[in-house]
Amino acid sequence: MRPLSLAVVETGSANLASVLAAFGRLGVAAVPTRDADIVRNADRVVLPGVGAFGDVMQRLSARGLTEVLSERFAAMRPILAVCLGLQVLARASEEAPGVAGLGVVSGTVRRFPASSKVPQLGWNRVEPDPSSVVVSGGHAFFANSYYLESVDDGWTAAWATHDVRFVAAIERGPQLACQFHPELSGPWGASLLERWYASC
């Protein structure tokens, strides 16, 4: 079987319709799957994520996807992680103490302070570090209660502020992880998806 050009990982609770529609508007056929072999072999993978850290890690593990995803990151193969998809790259999250994330990055995922409006629901300004290639500055749509606080060497970050400054996105070559939803971020988000897809 020919590898898929773009596989979208079914994480269970995630709503995939918006991601599939966004790539459809770019003329790209994105195929949802939960099959570890298909995810391993696909040219590009999208790891979406809506719901809870613990649930998603449990489902990824049950489907044999944690190793496949970790290997893909280690091998620098193309992948786009969205929202909770970014958070599960961390070692751990305050949302699910004791549950191990993929550990691709070393930072911890924290909850926004109690004094903030939580969830952060709306459009916030994304400010990329100067060495960013794929992420540009603009307004992005966020829907999150937790955030990644720091960035490892080897990744380039973009930042946003919701009372605290947090990681809006990290990129390294064909690998991009966004706390915001590019598929819901209007023309700015569409151009980001297009650049990521073309960069792989």
Add this chain to the structure above:
Amino acid sequence: MLARRVIPCLDTRDGRVVKGVRFKGLRDAGSPVELADRYQRDGADELVILDVSATTDERSHALTTIREVRRILAIPLTVGGGVRSAADAGALLDAGADKVAVNTAAFYSPELIEVLARQFGQQCVVLSVDAAEANGAWRVVVRAGSEGTTRDAVAWAAEGESRGAGEILLTSVDRDGTQSGYDLRLVTAVSTRVGVPVVASGGARSGHDLLAAVRAGADAVLAASIFHDGIASIAQVKATLRDAGIEVRP
């Protein structure tokens, strides 16, 4: 810092957009896909679709409408109307909604909010509160504005938040469709009581009304008639907000 959101609302019935006054006297206002596309091009930050179908037959068109709108829509989509169960919500999300709004069913079975928040995440669950003023307080109104209750609307919004609603869509039944301005006291009462975002709805006539609602504490402002009828465009009302120093998405 979060930009304040401007949200056009499409009330749909039998696959068409309709609009009434105080939830009554519905008239045709166009095609959902055409309006959704026009509004997103004009700078809408989000779209709300509330299905006001009266019969199961009419409601059967709702999922088709959601699928068609999703295909063209690159901004968040909230859908409500007749959501009674996790299965109803799941069907709307599969069809392309990003958030689901619950109203009457959640009022009579508040545990529905918890079920949805657990299954789909808090950011996915919008509690729609329709409120009517009576003697200086606000009472919850259900069944599309047709059935009054004795429940305090501010207290109900707070209970909804504690049960897991990630946003409150707050509509003044008294102002809906009247273009007499938002009920600003209601907006302030709810937004100071809850920690989740509050969307003000009901009564917008101009960009200045939207500005007043933001100043009263709204995180987002929803309007229908003024956009459908061309009284003001989304770009115009966002310019009014921007000129007043409110951050909006360009």
